Structures are given as structure tokens and as C-alpha cells.
Amino acid sequence: xxxxxxxxxxxxxxxxxxxxxxxxxRDLKVALRSRAELGVQLLFYVxxxxxxxxxxxxxxxxLASIGPxxxxxxxxxxxxxxxxxxxxxxxxxxTLEQIALSPYPLVALVSGKIVAHWLTTGLPVxxxxxxxxxxxxxxxxxxxxxxxxxxxxxxxxxxxxxxGAALTLGLRASGSLLALLILPLYVPVLIFGAGAVEATRTxxxxxxxxxxxxxxxxxxCVGAPFACAAAVRIALD
Amino acid sequence: MNAxxxxxxxxxxxxxxxxxxxxxxxxxxAVLALVGxxxxxxxxxxxxxxxxxxxxxxxHVPAAWMSMFLYVVMAGWSAAxxxxxxxxxxxxxxxxxxxxxxMTFIALWTGAFWGRPTxxxxxxxxxxMTSELILLFLYLGVIALxxxxxxPRRADRACGVLALTGVVNIPIIYFSVYWWNTxxxxxxxxxxxxxxxxxxxxTGMLIMSLAAxxxxxxxxxxxxxxxxxxxxxGAGWVATLREVRTA
Numbered sequence: 001x002x003x004x005x006x007x008x009x010x011x012x013x014x015x016x017x018x019x020x021x022x023x024x025x026r027d028l029k030v031a032l033r034s035r036a037e038l039g040v041q042l043l044f045y046v047x048x049x050x051x052x053x054x055x056x057x058x059x060x061x062x063l064a065s066i067g068p069x070x071x072x073x074x075x076x077x078x079x080x081x082x083x084x085x086x087x088x089x090x091x092x093x094x095t096l097e098q099i100a101l102s103p104y105p106l107v108a109l110v111s112g113k114i115v116a117h118w119l120t121t122g123l124p125v126x127x128x129x130x131x132x133x134x135x136x137x138x139x140x141x142x143x144x145x146x147x148x149x150x151x152x153x154x155x156x157x158x159x160x161x162x163x164g165a166a167l168t169l170g171l172r173a174s175g176s177l178l179a180l181l182i183l184p185l186y187v188p189v190l191i192f193g194a195g196a197v198e199a200t201r202t203x204x205x206x207x208x209x210x211x212x213x214x215x216x217x218x219x220x221c222v223g224a225p226f227a228c229a230a231a232v233r234i235a236l237d
Numbered sequence: 238m239n240a241x242x243x244x245x246x247x248x249x250x251x252x253x254x255x256x257x258x259x260x261x262x263x264x265x266x267a268v269l270a271l272v273g274x275x276x277x278x279x280x281x282x283x284x285x286x287x288x289x290x291x292x293x294x295x296x297h298v299p300a301a302w303m304s305m306f307l308y309v310v311m312a313g314w315s316a317a318x319x320x321x322x323x324x325x326x327x328x329x330x331x332x333x334x335x336x337x338x339x340m341t342f343i344a345l346w347t348g349a350f351w352g353r354p355t356x357x358x359x360x361x362x363x364x365x366m367t368s369e370l371i372l373l374f375l376y377l378g379v380i381a382l383x384x385x386x387x388x389p390r391r392a393d394r395a396c397g398v399l400a401l402t403g404v405v406n407i408p409i410i411y412f413s414v415y416w417w418n419t420x421x422x423x424x425x426x427x428x429x430x431x432x433x434x435x436x437x438x439x440t441g442m443l444i445m446s447l448a449a450x451x452x453x454x455x456x457x458x459x460x461x462x463x464x465x466x467x468x469x470x471g472a473g474w475v476a477t478l479r480e481v482r483t484a
Contacts, residue, residue, distance in 0.1 A: 163402055167395045171385040180381055181399060184374040185406050188413035195417060216409070227402055230319075234394045 019104035023112025024119075030089075031120040037085070042124050045078040049132045060137040067136030068146065068197035075125050075150060075193075076186050079157040080179055082121040083165040086113060087232065091169050100236055106229040114162045114225065122154030138201065145200040145210075149193040152213045156189050159224035166231035188216060246325055248465045249474035255458040262455035269448035276441035290354040293347050295441050299449040301344035301365075304372060305407075307337035307453060311379070312404035315397035325461075327393035328468070330400065331383060332461035336453050338376035345369055364418035368411045375403045389468055 031038060052070045053063055090096040099109050129150050130143045138146065164182040168174040196209030245251045277295035284291040311333040318327035348366060349359040360366065379396050386392035469475050476482070 160402075163398070167382060167399060168385070173385065177381055177385055180374065181378045184371045184378065184410070185402065187371055188406075188409050191413045191417045212413075223405070227398055231395065231398050234391055234398065237391060237394075 015104050016108045019108035020112040020115070022104075023099075023109045024116045027113050027116030028119065031085075031116065038120055038124070041078060041082050041121060042128060044081055045074050045125050046128065046132065048074040048077060050135070053135070063135075064137040064201065065198075067133060067138050068142070068194040068201070071129055071132055071136065071146065072149075072153075072190050072194040072197075075122075075129070075154060076157065076183065076190060078125055079121060079154065079161055079186075080182060082117070083161040083178060083182070084175065086117050086162055086165045087169055087235075088165075088174075091235070096232065097236055100232060106232065107225045110162065110166075110229045110232060111225040114158050114228070117162070118155050118158040122150070122158055126150035126154055138197070142197050142201045145206045146197045148210060149196045149206075149213060152210065152217055153189045153193040156213070156217050156220045157186060159220040159228075160185050160189075162228040163224060163231055166228050166235055169232075169235035189213070192216070246323055248325055248328070248469050249472070251325055252462060252465050252474075252478075255462050259455050259458050259462075262451045262458065266448050266451035266455055269444055269451060273441050273445035273448055276437060276444065281437050281441055282435070287355050290351065293351045294438075295445045297344060297347040297351055298442055299446040300340045300347065301369065302446055303449045303453055304337060304341035304344050304369065307333055307340060308372065308375065308400075308407065309404060311337060312400045315400040318393055319397045319401070324393075324468075325465075327397065328461050328464045329457070330396065331393070332457045332464055333453075334376060334379050334383070334396075335460065336456045338373065338380060340449070340453070341369060341373040341376055345373065362418065364411075364415040367418070368407075368414045371410055371414070372407070375407075379403070 049071055052066065056062060056066065087096060090099065100106055102109070126147055129146050133143045133146050161178075161182050164178050164185075167181065168178045171177060192209045192213045196206035196213070199209060200206045245254055273295060277292055281292070283289055311330050314326045314330035314333065317323060318330060345366070348369070352361065353359050379399055382399055383392050383396050386395060466475060466481070
């Protein structure tokens with residue numbers, strides 16, 4: 001199978017949207033059948049964020065200054081923990097192979113899976129973050145910016161993470177390997193995400209950080225699905 | 238001239254060529270390193286501000302240059318491997334990764350030894366040091382992914398995709414770390430304001446950089462030869478090699 005040719009060949013536009021819609025709907029249905037798993041992932045985020053005050057200090061000023069970073073690192077870890085779910089199940093029962101063999105473009109199908117992954121992992125994290133932010137003594141404006149950065153940033157985590165999840169499909173110790181591959185690539189998202197909240201808190205304004213995060217999201221949207229589809233084909237060969 | 242540019246794209250023809258080139262590059266690296274170290278450690282004067290501690294730059298700076306450059310070269314070979322589906326390109330990418338990781342490690346380690354006497358700390362979250370550390374993680378990621386995949390063809394392509402993803406991200410990572418660092422102007426020390434360098438120091442550093450180049454080429458070629466033997470052990474041309482028959 002010539003991976004590059006089939007991945008990058010122009011596809012009729014009327015095949016792209018139905019493929020994305022189908023993949024989103026199907027993955028959402030699968031994810032919602034195991035709600036407990038989704039709940040556990042969200043709980044992981046809450047617990048990691050709750051450990052830091054115990055490890056450092058309950059003093060409000062310190063908590064407010066480490067809060068944005070802690071909440072963002074916890075979001076990175078929660079994303080990392082949920083990534084194997086993206087392809088591993090479908091790979092194990094052969095569904096992924098059928099998806100790759102379908103006449104619909106694999107890039108579109110993979111994009112749909114990434115969207116569904118974000119809706120079930122990144123979005124809940126962004127929505128629960130203000131509650132945790134309150135525990136870290138963050139003010140109203142900082143909380144709003146925290147949610148905004150997570151809404152823009154977590155899709156980037158899902159997009160980049162999908163490449164790593166596809167590359168490590170079916171390998172030994174794939175979980176820790178995935179962390180080594182993906183966390184260095186998450187660094188810019190972490191810097192701009194946590195930096196935006198910090199800048200708001202100190203009165204500098206978050207617009208530059210938010211613009212850069214938005215730019216990162218656009219670049220990731222354009223590039224990551226192609227790399228991810230290529231990685232899926234490599235894993236299936 | 239009608240040369241066949243692809244003659245040496247085959248392991249069977251490249252293996253003996255690499256074997257002939259290695260002694261030249263290895264000798265070149267040794268001679269250049271001796272000259273460079275003589276200039277750096279003996280001929281160059283003691284620095285007025287940093288004393289003799291500055292002399293570590295003759296190792297540190299070439300290693301740091303090579304660490305970044307080798308990642309780009311590795312990504313280039315990976316792109317060639319993915320684009321043209323050539324075996325040798327992927328083997329070259331595989332052979333470069335450990336040398337690049339070693340150069341990154343040397344740059345970080347000598348940087349720490351330089352930092353201690355000059356700024357009083359082994360480690361500061363300076364933009365360059367932080368991005369060099371992340372570069373080390375990227376190298377280790379490529380090597381770890383390679384080791385985790387048993388099928389060499391799949392490993393080639395998976396590492397290729399990872400190396401290309403990394404090379405797109407390196408400027409973004411560097412920029413973000415730099416920006417983060419300038420926003421957090423704490424007690425940090427500025428590495429960027431390098432004092433104007435005397436010509437003899439610059440000469441020593443350039444010669445040491447050439448030595449690092451030659452060493453990297455020799456090490457990569459030596460490693461790619463063993464990779465070729467390992468992967469092509471079933472091929473006919475390997476069986477006809479003198480070193481294989483006598484072993």
C-alpha cells in the first residue's frame with residue numbers, strides 16, 4: 001500500500017464532511033457507552049490538581065501564583081492519560097483496519113476521531129477548571145482566561161497527541177513511551193496557556209498569549225491530521 | 238558529466254565507500270581536535286572577566302551547534318526515507334540519532350560546568366538551556382521509539398514521522414521558551430550578551446567545530462555500517478565481504 005499517495009491525494013469534498021461526521025458520531029457513541037471511564041479521567045484531573053496545595057502550602061498568594069501552571073500541567077497529564085483510548089481499542093478489535101480500508105479519506109476519519117476525543121476529554125477538563133481555579137484563589141478574570149486557554153489549547157493537545165498515540169500503537173510500554181514522545185511537543189501549549197492566565201493575574205493582559213495559542217491551533221489543525229493518518233497507516237502495515 | 242547520483246544509495250555500494258571514508262574523517266577529527274585544543278587551552282589568553290573557566294566553550298559551543306544541526310540532518314534523511322522509500326536514508330537517520338543525543342548531552346553538561354564558576358549556578362532556566370534540554374528529550378524520544386518497534390521498516394517510517402513532527406516544532410519550542418524566559422526576568426543570567434571575542438578564541442572555536450563535524454561524520458558512518466550489516470545480513474553482498482567470511 002502506498003501510504004503517501006493515498007493519504008495526500010485530493011479527495012472529493014463531498015466525501016470529507018460525511019466521513020468526519022460519521023467518525024465523530026461513532027466515537028462519541030462508543031465513549032458515552034463507557035461513561036465511568038470518562039468520569040475517572042476527569043477525576044484524575046481533579047485529584048492531581050488537589051495534590052499540589054498539600055505538597056506546597058495552603059497560603060493563598062503562593063497558590064494563586066502556581067495555580068495556572070498546576071492546572072495546565074494537570075490538563076497535559078489528563079490528556080496524555082486519555083490518548084491510548086483514541087486508537088488502541090479500535091486497533092485491538094480490527095476496527096481501525098476497516099476504517100483505513102474504507103473508501104472515505106483516512107485524514108477525515110482520523111480528524112473526526114480527534115474531534116470526538118477532544119469533546120470527551122479536553123472539553124470536560126476546560127469546563128471543570130474554574131472550580132479548581134477557585135481553590136487556587138484565582139480571580140474572576142483569571143478564571144475566564146483559564147477556561148478560554150483550555151478551550152483553545154486542549155484541542156492542540158488532542159491533535160498532537162493523536163500523532164503519538166498512532167505511532168505507539170501496539171508497542172511495548174506504549175504508555176510511558178507516549179509520554180516521552182508527546183510531552184516535549186506540548187511545551188509551547190503549556191507555556192502560552194499557563195502564561196495567559198499568569199499575565200491576566202499580574203495585569204499584563206492575555207491577548208498576545210491567546211493569539212499565539214489560536215495560531216498554534218490553526219497550524220495543528222492543518223498539519224496534525226495528515227501526520228496522524230500517515231502514522232495510522234504505518235501502524236497497520 | 239553524467240554521473241549516477243544514485244549509485245551510492247544502495248547499501249551494497251555504500252558500505253565499502255563508508256569504510257574507505259571513515260579513516261579520513263576520524264583522522265581529520267583527531268588532528269583538528271588536537272590543533273583546536275592547543276589553540277584553546279594553551280595559545281589563547283586567559284579571559285579578563287571569566288578567567289580560565291571560559292575555555293570550556295571550545296567544547297561547549299561546537300557540541301551545541303552540532304546538536305541542533307544534526308537534528309535537522311536527521312529529519313532531512315527521514316524526509317528522504319519517507320518520500321523516496323530508500324532504505325539507506327532511513328539507516329542514516331537511525332545512525333545520526335545517538336550522535337546527536339550525545340552532542341546535546343555534552344552541550345548541557347559542559348554548560349553546567351561553565352555556569353558554576355561564571356554565574357554561580359549549575360542550572361538556570363535560561364531559554365537556550367531549556368530548549369537544549371527539550372531537544373535532548375526529542376532525540377531520546379526518537380531513539381526510544383526505534384527501540385520499541387521490532388520491525389525495522391515500521392520503525393524507519395514511524396521515527397521519520399516523529400522526527401519531522403519534531404523539526405517543525407523545534408522553532409516553535411525555541412520561540413515559546415525564549416518568550417517565556419523574557420517574561421520571567423527573575424534572577425536569571427543573560428547568556429545572550431556574549432563579550433566580543435578575540436580572533437584567536439574564534440579560530441580555536443571554529444577549528445573545534447570542524448573537528449566536531451568530522452567526528453560526527455565518522456561516528457555516523459561507522460554506525461551506519463553496523464546497521465547495514467545487521468539489517469542486510471541475509472543479503473548476498475554481505476556474505477561476500479571479507480570481514481564477514483573470515484569472522
